[in-house]
Each structure stands twice: as C-alpha cells, then as structure tokens.
Amino acid sequence: MLSYSSYVLTAVAALLVTCHALCKCPGIPGLPGVPGLPGRDGLKGQPHLPGLMGPSGNLMSPGRYGLPWSQGLPGSLDTVLYNALANLQERLSKLEGVLALHGKIKEVGDKILASNGKEVDFASALRSCEEAGGTLATPTNEEENKAILAIVKQYNRYAYLGIKESEASGQFKSINGMPLNYTKWHQHEPNGKGAENCVEMYTDGSWNDKKCNLYRLTICEF
Incomplete structure (x- = not known):
C-alpha cells in the first residue's frame, strides 16, 4: 500500500494536471516523485508533473514569474x-x-x-x-x-x-x-x-x- 504522503502527492499531482490543462500555459518544473518503499517489490515514486506558470506580462508589468515583457499592444486588447x-x-x-x-x-x-x-x-x-x-x-x-x-x-x-x-x-x-x-x-x-x-x-x-x-x-x- 502507498503511504499517506504518497496519496497526498498523488492527489496534488492530479489537481495540477487539471489546472495545467485549463491554463494551457508552460509550467515550472514540478516536485520530484516520492521514492518507492523499501522491499523486493517496492513501489516507485510518482513521476513529477509540470507546475503552473504565472500570468503573462502586460503593458504595465512583466509576468509573475519573470516572463519577458513584449513591447506593443497585446493582440487580446479590444x-x-x-x-x-x-x-x-x-x-x-x-x-x-x-x-x-x-x-x-x-x-x-x-x-x-x-x-x-x-x-x-x-x-x-x-x-x-x-x-x-x-x-x-x-x-x-x-x-x-x-x-x-x-x-x-x-x-x-x-x-x-x-x-x-x-x-x-x-x-x-x-x-x-x-x-x-x-x-x-x-x-x-x-x-x-x-x-x-x-x-x-x-x-x-x-x-x-x-x-x-x-x-x-x-x-x-x-
């Protein structure tokens, strides 16, 4: 059986996957998986998932995680x-x-x-x-x-x-x-x-x- 921490990380990873799909933005690297339990058939840790990226920059300021600021008007403006x-x-x-x-x-x-x-x-x-x-x-x-x-x-x-x-x-x-x-x-x-x-x-x-x-x-x- 997976440990309690493994269940928590699995749930968080699933949540991140859902958010990532909705955001459709490149993410920052996720956390590495949890090592498997000791033993002959120990389970491997969960693979890391991409994290979420902050909002893109606008005319006034760069993105939350330091995305490069592009000059000119963004196409999304009316x-x-x-x-x-x-x-x-x-x-x-x-x-x-x-x-x-x-x-x-x-x-x-x-x-x-x-x-x-x-x-x-x-x-x-x-x-x-x-x-x-x-x-x-x-x-x-x-x-x-x-x-x-x-x-x-x-x-x-x-x-x-x-x-x-x-x-x-x-x-x-x-x-x-x-x-x-x-x-x-x-x-x-x-x-x-x-x-x-x-x-x-x-x-x-x-x-x-x-x-x-x-x-x-x-x-x-x-």
Missing part, C-alpha cells in the same frame, strides 16, 4: 481600443510637429494647419514643414482652402501652397505627385507658361502661379 490608441499616437505625433513651429494653428478635417509666421522661398518653406513632420499646406477641397485662407488673412501675406508645375507646361500637381482634384485659380490663371512653377494663395483665397524664389508665408499641414 480592436476599438487598439485603433483609438493608434489614432492618438498619430495625433500626438502631428501635434509635436505643430508645436515645433510656434505659430498659428488651425484644424480642418483630419488635417492640422500651422504657420511659424516666416516668409521664405518655396524650397525653404517646404523644408521647414518637413523638418517639423509635415508638408506644405495643400487644399484638396473648399473647406481646406478656407482654413488655409484664415491663416493667410491673419498674417495678411500671400502663402505658398504645396503645389508645383509638372514637366508638362501648364499642368500642376501636388508636391507628392498626385493630380489636383480641386483648384481655386484666380481669373486668367495660371498663365506663367512654364516660367512660374510654384503656386501662391492670395488674400482672397484664390491661387496664382508664381516663381519659387520669392518670399511667401509658410503654412504647413500635418
């Missing part, structure tokens, strides 16, 4: 929460660029518009926007054009837009290479015929093709 955090991170990134400009700020749709109040040539304006994590403001609809115009009026200065003439004379595209689906050309514009490759916004919100080496207000979008 999808809505994951998307909200991702959008917040993107928005904070935009705001960092905006704050770096120390200027006027305007929000329109998914865009944030900002100006540092400086008047520079096109290349310098584009560079300052990109260094802040954005690009030159490029209106894609009437609402965005009005938002840019609001900043133009605040400074009462013409501003460069993120639009340039393509290799084909008289055809203008966004600086990212995309065709323009919205335009607000002033009457009889553009008329530079290849000599005026950049685009400025007047204080009435209309556009004019202009040379790129003139000083115009910098307005960025994020």
Whole structure:
C-alpha cells in the first residue's frame, strides 16, 4: 500500500494536471516523485508533473514569474481600443510637429494647419514643414482652402501652397505627385507658361502661379 504522503502527492499531482490543462500555459518544473518503499517489490515514486506558470506580462508589468515583457499592444486588447490608441499616437505625433513651429494653428478635417509666421522661398518653406513632420499646406477641397485662407488673412501675406508645375507646361500637381482634384485659380490663371512653377494663395483665397524664389508665408499641414 502507498503511504499517506504518497496519496497526498498523488492527489496534488492530479489537481495540477487539471489546472495545467485549463491554463494551457508552460509550467515550472514540478516536485520530484516520492521514492518507492523499501522491499523486493517496492513501489516507485510518482513521476513529477509540470507546475503552473504565472500570468503573462502586460503593458504595465512583466509576468509573475519573470516572463519577458513584449513591447506593443497585446493582440487580446479590444480592436476599438487598439485603433483609438493608434489614432492618438498619430495625433500626438502631428501635434509635436505643430508645436515645433510656434505659430498659428488651425484644424480642418483630419488635417492640422500651422504657420511659424516666416516668409521664405518655396524650397525653404517646404523644408521647414518637413523638418517639423509635415508638408506644405495643400487644399484638396473648399473647406481646406478656407482654413488655409484664415491663416493667410491673419498674417495678411500671400502663402505658398504645396503645389508645383509638372514637366508638362501648364499642368500642376501636388508636391507628392498626385493630380489636383480641386483648384481655386484666380481669373486668367495660371498663365506663367512654364516660367512660374510654384503656386501662391492670395488674400482672397484664390491661387496664382508664381516663381519659387520669392518670399511667401509658410503654412504647413500635418
């Protein structure tokens, strides 16, 4: 017959097996089995069983038994929460660029518009926007054009837009290479015929093709 201690260990082992199956986690090594009783046909000790592992780590702390902490969001998080955090991170990134400009700020749709109040040539304006994590403001609809115009009026200065003439004379595209689906050309514009490759916004919100080496207000979008 098994000793009392053997019965206890057998019961504990059975309990651990059940918990281990429910947990479906790797365990820490169990205790070694109890040696068999002396005698010709002494019984062998019960084989050791894997123990239970603590809960896995999360965003705030590692697991109970020192499991390595993995960066990023665990897949078990709710999808809505994951998307909200991702959008917040993107928005904070935009705001960092905006704050770096120390200027006027305007929000329109998914865009944030900002100006540092400086008047520079096109290349310098584009560079300052990109260094802040954005690009030159490029209106894609009437609402965005009005938002840019609001900043133009605040400074009462013409501003460069993120639009340039393509290799084909008289055809203008966004600086990212995309065709323009919205335009607000002033009457009889553009008329530079290849000599005026950049685009400025007047204080009435209309556009004019202009040379790129003139000083115009910098307005960025994020």
